[in-house]
Amino acid sequence: MLGIGLLAIFGPTLLSLAAVLFVFPTVPGSLMDNETIALAISVLVLAGVVWLAVSVLVRGSLHRQKVSGSRPVPPESFTDVPNPQWSWRSNKAVFPKRMVTVVAVAVVATALDLVLVFLIASSSFPASLGMLGAGIVLATLFGSIAALVAALPWSVPSEVAVADDGIHFWYDSPYDRRTAREVLSWTDLNVLRSSTPGGADPITRLVRFLRIDSENAQIIASEWPLHRAVRPSSPRTQTPPRKGEGSGTPSPERTFPHVTTPIATETSRSQRGVACVRCRVRYPGLEGFRLLWCKVDHFYVCRNCWREGCQEGHGRGIKATSKPSRILGAVVLGVAFLAIWYPAVSYDYNLTNAWRNTNPTPIADLTPGEIAKVDGTILSSSLVAWGGHEVYYSKTGWSWTWNTTDNFELGDATGTLLVATGAWYLIYNGPHMAWWAPHTTMWVYERGDRVQIVGSVSRLGNGTLHLDAQIASQAAAVPLITLEPSVMSAALLLLIPSLIGAISVAGAVVLLARRVRSRRALHGQPMLALDASAESRDPNRSWIPNGRGTTPRKRGVGAMGVVLGGVALLAVYPGLGPRADSGYWGLGFIGTIVVLSAGLFSYMLLFGGVGRPSYVAIDDVGFRMWFESPYDRHLSDTVFPWAEIQDIHMTSGKGAHWVLRWTTGEVVNLYMLRRSNLNLLLQEWARRGSRNTDPQRT
Ligand SMILES: [Zn+2]
Ligand SMILES: [Zn+2]
Known part of the structure; x- marks a missing residue:
């Protein structure tokens, strides 16, 4: 189901991106061929479709094997009628407003796509082709999300009956009668209500979700108080087990001898x-982020x-x-990953856009800090103003690269400025052949050449106007150059900020909503402070040292160090400014690796595992650990009870390490134990484990 959803949303979006990329010619000098990217995306989507189809087919045939012998019965052949035992009232569901909105969005998106495709085909706006392409990709994204929501089946009951045991529903479609819920008992409603902290009324949600009309809603609302259970006074009261979970629920008598009751008393x-x-x-x-959100209690x-x-x-x-x-x-990881690519995208877009869509600015009118196009004559004193040299790559042989240390003066009718070449991005051939390059044929710039340059304007300390040449060509060749913002840059320029916004808003909403619900579930009772001094190691146990234990502060400092280390690494290479030839793309590639590794490392430090205990001890209940921080003692497992250890094993593959698997299915990395203490745990567990399975032995 999830696979189908993802494919329905991203399949069309990626395919439209691929189609747009196919249409546009590759910008000379860009990192990858547009057609290669388009082909890769198409293959990816196609692979997804094939995979889904195969999995559906396999499931279908497995299902058929299981039911072989009994022929499938068409649901229409059932002669179901509403049970006459209850008094049924027809449910005149309000016209589905949500459906209208969703379908409208899908239709508008499709129309927008068609209009944009038409505009591109007629190519009356050649300058903004990139933006049109980006529009198509975005419209397809929103359109396919809306279409997926519209295609989801919503079952709405056609008749409703209120009875002593609960609310009964009747659906017109025989398929709905098979799959949707026929009756919602009062007991279930009470369970729903007690599992919702803050006491939200389940009836309101039920009426809204099943689109029950106001008349029936009133009848249900008047009947509900008669069946409503009295609300427990304390939120700590056990939630009754949900229907169908009885077998898996531990019996109420189950005790947890290893659990230390929190000792906080102070407000x-x-x-x-x-x-x-x-x-x-x-x-x-x-x-606070180390707490667990209980999906049953909702706090x-x-x-x-x-x-x-x-x-x-x-x-x-x-x-x-x-x-x-x-x-x-x-x-955090998602936002950092997107943000690290943004400089490359906006740099590429701004430079190519300035090249395509701006007119040359007179040198006297330049303002520091802007990206500008200038048209002037090279006034350098040396003959070759901007040259290059050949470099040998073992794979591709000799290739030409422009110098990054050349400087020259450029003048037009209004003034002169100093041009630096350290951050060149796209340089077209000059008018003079480089006679010193035997393996390549390259053309360089000399004194007296008229050139057009796009670059960043700044003012040096001594007041000289300064231009970092980023895109350059001889002025005579400019009309022949078709350089413009690439579709990918134009699309990502919009997509990255909107994705960053969407991810952070979605995350913040979930986390904030959960905090609010937890706070409501406290019912105004004050929060308590953990008294650090009140707890001490039980002196009756023989504690074995496990090295210097960690505390939240130490882990925080460690994580901060990892993040700062990553930033420092990137500041050294590729550095804070754009690099010659590659702009900020190198920052994207290397930054991705740094973000991933620093992110995972600091996450492990802050939240992964259970921190490092300073002492361990062994008793009949289990393997005990002592943490220096009182928060660690409440947020970590301080005991590995012998009875609840499923197994302890070494993981396979790279970075093999010891892990412990609980009977609950949770896995704990045992990195925090010293070698000798890990051996102690293994020996003790093996000893007790074998005694448990074989009662004959002593
Ligand atoms: Zn607690
Ligand atoms: Zn719970």
């Missing part, structure tokens, strides 16, 4: 931020409370949680 001075709803301990700053809990109060995920294990640290990490 926290600051009431801002986020707290575990069950023990009410406030977790400041980044520590944040610390790890201790998740084990005890949530019964380890209400029978669903770690799958019933969502980690805010992951959301934060994904948003």
Whole structure:
């Protein structure tokens, strides 16, 4: 289902991008051929379609094998009628406004696509071809999202009956009758209600979701209070298990001997931020992102409370949680990845756009800080004003590269300025042959040549006007040059900022909404502060040192160091400014590697694993660890109970390391244990494990 959705949205978008790229000629000197990129995208989408088709076929045949023997029955042949036991009332669903909006968006997007294609075909706007292409890609993206939403099946009941056991629904379509819910019992509604902190009324949601008309809604609303259970006084009361989960839910008698009850009693001075709803301990700053979001209770809990109060995920294990640290990490990583490519895109777009769409500025009118086009004569004292040299590449042989150290004076009727060549991007041939280059035929610029240059204007310390030449050609050849912003740059120029905005807004909305819901679930009770001094290591256990333990502060400093190290690396190479020939594209490529590795590294430091304990101990319950920070003691597993260890094994492949798998399905990296302590854990677990499975042995 997810695959189909992704393909439905991104398939047409990518294909339109590919089509647009096919139409446009490659800009000379650009990094990759437009057609190569277009071909790659098309192949990617095609592979997705094939993969989906194969998986659907395989599933279909597997399904058929299972039901072989019993012929499929067309649902129309069922002679279902609404059960006469209940008094049915027809549901005159309001005309689906959402559907109209969604279909309208899809239609408008398609129309926009057609108009843009027509404009490109008639090519009456040659200057803005790139923008038109970008428009097509964006319109297709929004259009296919809307079309997918419109295509999703919404079942709306045609008749509704309110009975003693719950609300019954009747659907006209026999398929809906097979797949949609026929009855919603009052018990289920009560469960829904109690699992929603803040006490949102499930009836309102039900009426809106199933588009029940106002008359039926009133009847349901008047019946509901008769069946509503009295709300439990405390939010910490156990949530009743959901229907169909009974088998997996641990029995209420199950005890958790290794869970240390939080000892916070003092009201926290600051009431801002986020707290575990069950023990009410406030977790400041980044520590708040280490809480677990319980998908059943819909509030944040610390790890201790998740084990005890949530019964380890209400029978669903770690799958019933969502980690805010992951959301934060994904948003930060996504934004950083997009941002690192933006300089390259905007640099490319601004320069090519200035070349195509601006007129030369008189030198006297130039203002520092702008990108400008100048048209003038080289006034250099040496004969060759801007030359180059040959370099040998083992793969492609000899090639020509322009000098980055040449400087020359350029003058027009209004004044002169100094031109530097350190940041050249696209340089066309000059009028004079480079006689010193035996392997290549290249043409250079000499004193007296008239040239057109696009570059960044600045003013030197001594007041001289200065131009960084980025695109240059002899003035006589300018009419022959068809350089313009590439479709890719034009599309990405819009796409990157909108994606950055969308990702950060979506992440912030989810994280903020969860904080608000958790706060509401506290029902005005004050948050508590964790008293660092109140807890100490149990002196009755023999603690074994495990090196210097980590604290949140140490981990924060470490993560900060990793990020600053990455930034410093990029500042050294490719550096803060544009590079000759490649502009900022090198920053994109190298930056991607740096962002990924620094991101993963600092994420592991801040949220991954359980931090590094300073001491470990062994007793009958399990393998105990002592953390220096009280937050670590509440947000990490401080005990590996023998009974809950599924297995301990070494991962295979590169970077093999020891991991521990819980019976809940969670996996913990054991990097934080010293070698000797890891061996201790392995030995003890093997000893106790074999004793458990073989009661004969002593
Ligand atoms: Zn808690
Ligand atoms: Zn829970």
